[in-house]
Structure formats: C-alpha cells, structure tokens
Amino acid sequence: MRKRSALRALILVLALGGFGTAAAAKSKRDEAQVQKLEDAGLLVREGEWIRARVELEAVNPEARGLDQVRLYTLIGLVELHDKRGAEAEAAFAHALAITADGRADGRGLLHLHLARACLMNNHPEDAVAALDAAGEVGAALPGTWLLRAQAEEARGSPDEAWSALREGAQRFPEQGEAGRRQVFLLVRLGLFREARELGERLLARPDADADDAVAIAEALRQGGETREAMTLLEAACLREGEDRDLLVQAARAALDDGLPRAAGRFLERAAAIDPALSLEAAEAYRRAGEHDAALRANGRVLDPVAKARQRLGLLLDAEEWERAMALDERLLRLGLGTDSGVAYGLAYAAFRLGDLSTAERWLRDITEPEAFRRATDLREAMAACAEAGCP
Numbered sequence: 001m002r003k004r005s006a007l008r009a010l011i012l013v014l015a016l017g018g019f020g021t022a023a024a025a026k027s028k029r030d031e032a033q034v035q036k037l038e039d040a041g042l043l044v045r046e047g048e049w050i051r052a053r054v055e056l057e058a059v060n061p062e063a064r065g066l067d068q069v070r071l072y073t074l075i076g077l078v079e080l081h082d083k084r085g086a087e088a089e090a091a092f093a094h095a096l097a098i099t100a101d102g103r104a105d106g107r108g109l110l111h112l113h114l115a116r117a118c119l120m121n122n123h124p125e126d127a128v129a130a131l132d133a134a135g136e137v138g139a140a141l142p143g144t145w146l147l148r149a150q151a152e153e154a155r156g157s158p159d160e161a162w163s164a165l166r167e168g169a170q171r172f173p174e175q176g177e178a179g180r181r182q183v184f185l186l187v188r189l190g191l192f193r194e195a196r197e198l199g200e201r202l203l204a205r206p207d208a209d210a211d212d213a214v215a216i217a218e219a220l221r222q223g224g225e226t227r228e229a230m231t232l233l234e235a236a237c238l239r240e241g242e243d244r245d246l247l248v249q250a251a252r253a254a255l256d257d258g259l260p261r262a263a264g265r266f267l268e269r270a271a272a273i274d275p276a277l278s279l280e281a282a283e284a285y286r287r288a289g290e291h292d293a294a295l296r297a298n299g300r301v302l303d304p305v306a307k308a309r310q311r312l313g314l315l316l317d318a319e320e321w322e323r324a325m326a327l328d329e330r331l332l333r334l335g336l337g338t339d340s341g342v343a344y345g346l347a348y349a350a351f352r353l354g355d356l357s358t359a360e361r362w363l364r365d366i367t368e369p370e371a372f373r374r375a376t377d378l379r380e381a382m383a384a385c386a387e388a389g390c391p
Contacts, residue, residue: 033063040074049081069095069110076113085121092117108137115147124154142172149181158189176207184219192225199232203239210236210243217249226257244273251284261288268297275302282310291318305334312345324349325358340368344375356382 036059043052056075061068076091092114099107111134118127128151131138138144145168152160162185168178179202186195199216202208213236220229233250240246247270254263267281278300285294294314301307308330315324328346336342347362359382363375 029063031065033060034065034067037066037071037074041070044074044077049078053078053082069098072098073110073113076117080113080117080120083120085117085119088117089114089121089123089126108134111135112138112141112144112147115151119147119151119154122154124151127151128155139171142168142175142178144168145171145178146181149178149185153185153188158185161185174207176202176205176212180212180215183216187219187223187225190223192220192223192228195220195223196225196228196232200235203232203236210240210246213240214245214249217253221249221253221256224256226253229253230257230262242269242273244270244277247273248277251280255284260284261290264288264290264293264297268293271297271300275300278302279306279310282314286314286317305336308334309336309339309342312342316345316349319352321349321352325353325355338365340366340371344371344378347375348378351378351382351385356386 036055040052040055040059043049043055052074056071056078059066059071061071072091072095076088076095079085079088079091092110096107096110096114099110111130115127115130115134118124118130128148131144131148131151134144145164148164149161149168152158152164162182165178165182165185168175169182172178179198183195183199183202186192186198195216199213199220202216203213213233217229217233217236220226220232230250230253233246233253237243237246237250247266251263251266251270254260254266261284264281264284267277267284271277271281278297282294282297282301285291285297291314295311295318298307298311298314301310308327312324312327312331315321315327325346331337331339331342331346343362343366347359347366350356350359350362359378363379366372366375
C-alpha cells in the first residue's frame with residue numbers, strides 16, 4: 001500500500017512539474033507578444049511604418065496581458081498612414097468597442113483618429129459624429145477644428161465649416177492654419193475679394209511668412225483670381241523682400257493672367273537667387289516678344305545643353321539667322337547635332353540665308369516624325385526657291 005501511495009505521489013509531482021513547465025513557456029510567449037507590441041509602438045513613434053506593420057502582423061491578439069486597445073490603435077495608425085481608410089476605420093472602431101466597458105482613457109483621441117479615417121473613407125457624416133464624441137479632449141486640440149471644417153464642407157455644409165474654422169481661430173489665435181483654411185474656403189465659395197482681404201490681414205500677423213503668402217496666393221490662382229493673387233504677392237514681396245518662392249508664384253499668376261513680360265521680370269528676379277530659373281525667365285520674355293531680355297536671361301542659364309538649345313530657338317524667333325548659324329559648332333560639341341529639332345532649326349536658318357546645300361545637309365538625318373514633316377515642307381520651299389533662282 002505504501003509503495004502504491006508513493007508511486008501516485010511521484011506521478012502527481014511529475015504531472016505538476018510538466019504543467020508548471022508548460023505554464024512558464026506560455027508565460028514567456030505572452031511576454032514576447034507584449035514586447036512585440038511595445039516595439040511596434042516605438043516604430044510608429046519613429047515613423048518606421050513598414051517595420052511597424054510587420055511587427056503588428058506578428059502579434060497574437062489573444063496573448064495574456066496584451067493591451068488590445070493599444071494594438072488596434074496602432075494598427076489603425078499604420079492603416080491611416082498607408083491611406084487605407086476602410087481598414088483604419090475598422091481598427092479604430094474596434095479599439096473603441098473594447099473600451100466600451102467603462103475604460104475611458106484615450107477614447108477622445110481614438111474618436112479623433114476615427115474621424116480622420118472616416119474622412120479618408122469618404123464618410124463625412126460619421127466623421128462629424130466621431131468629432132462630437134471626442135468631446136472636450138478634441139475641443140482642446142487645434143487640429144480638431146480643421147478636421148471638423150473639412151468634414152462639414154465634405155458633407156455640403158460650408159456655413160458649419162466656416163463656423164468650425166472661426167472657432168478654431170478664436171480658441172488658438174497663435175495658430176495660423178485655421179485662418180489660412182478660411183481663405184481657401186472663401187476661394188472655393190467664389191468669394192475672392194473677401195479671400196484676398198482676409199489673406200492680407202493674416203499676412204500682416206507677425207508670425208506670417210512667405211510660405212503663407214504662397215499658399216494663399218496659390219488658392220486664389222487656382223480659383224482663377226490671378227489679379228488678386230498678384231496683388232497679394234506684390235505686397236508680400238515688399239514686406240518679405242526678394243523671396244524665391246514668392247517671386248515664382250507671382251510669375252505663375254502673371255502667366256495665368258496673360259502677362260508674360262511681368263512673369264519674365266518676376267522670374268529674372270527669382271533667378272538672381274536661384275540661377276536654375278533663368279531658363280524659365282528667358283522663355284517668359286520670349287513669349288512676351290522681349291528678345292533682348294530673353295537673350296540676357298538665357299546668358300545666365302547654367303546648363304550648357306539647355307542654354308544652347310534655348311538660345312538657338314530665341315535667335316530663330318528674332319530672325320537672327322546668321323547668329324543662329326554661328327551656334328552650329330557649339331551645338332555639335334554638346335552632342336546636339338543629331339537632335340531633330342536643333343537640326344531643323346539650323347536648316348531653316350541656312351535656308352533663310354540662301355545656303356541651300358547647308359540646309360540640305362542638316363535636313364538629311366532628321367527622323368523624328370514632326371520634325372520630318374516640317375523638313376519635307378522646307379525641302380519643297382527650297383525646291384521652289386531653287387527654281388525661282390533665289391539668291
């Protein structure tokens with residue numbers, strides 16, 4: 001009897017020992033899952049979105065001790081970053097459902113994340129509901145009012161959008177974004193004079209900079225109000241001084257308004273800061289018929305290939321045939337002799353000078369379809385000229 005009791009005790013000890021080993025192993029696995037979640041959170045904070053996705057996909061949501069709200073929040077943030085609105089919306093909704101048992105921490109922020117996902121997924125009504133649910137947590141953040149304005153406008157309520165932006169601007173006067181969005185909204189509503197006036201008030205703020213002027217002017221330009229944009233930009237240039245982006249934006253507005261000469265002047269000033277803009281300045285002057293100014297701007301172009309190709313075009317436009325032909329050696333040296341457009345240009349200059357043999361030599365190797373068609377027309381003109389005994 002004593003032997004049987006001892007045997008049963010030994011079996012029990014072995015069984016309990018095995019159970020303890022299995023429990024310890026499971027505990028370690030659960031701890032590893034919790035660590036994976038922590039690693040994923042760190043990767044999200046550092047903006048390592050691809051690695052964060054990989055880490056999250058390896059997490060077992062059923063692991064003991066795992067913070068599931070954090071898990072689905074991180075999943076939602078990754079999906080949001082990757083612009084997968086439906087997946088992000090589902091993840092944040094699931095995280096909120098888990099907190100419905102009374103755990104209220106973080107619900108306000110979760111509702112804000114959900115609102116962003118709803119907007120991405122083109123569900124503005126749901127976005128507004130999520131923003132309402134964010135309560136005071138959301139109201140205390142300036143971005144909430146920008147989201148609300150976006151959602152209200154998306155669901156066709158521009159008055160509510162304006163109210164949200166006004167509220168945001170009043171609550172956070174140090175933040176300029178709500179004011180900028182007000183300008184953009186006015187542009188979309190076709191209230192261009194009001195948009196310019198508000199834009200000028202915003203740009204008078206001590207914290208306004210050239211980027212603000214560029215953004216507001218671009219909104220006006222996209223709305224077709226190029227004169228309003230130019231007025232605002234010229235005032236900004238006086239205030240900010242010679243700023244590359246302001247000058248380039250002013251040039252765009254001038255071109256849109258059919259004022260290439262003004263665009264050339266803006267671009268030439270910008271090219272003094274960024275020489276790469278000299279090519280665009282020369283082109284604007286060419287469109288305006290300002291050949292001397294175009295050649296002057298072309299003289300400052302740094303890229304030798306672009307400079308030579310553009311200079312040939314400018315000389316042809318100005319009917320400077322001899323000066324155009326004088327570029328042939330430079331164009332050959334730069335490897336542009338086989339460029340169909342360049343070859344046609346030199347052939348045309350030679351034709352206008354009466355040098356038909358040189359013109360034919362340049363026409364010989366043209367293969368590009370459009371240039372070939374023009375070369376055929378030029379050959380016909382050359383043949384007619386030869387028959388008529390042109391000098």
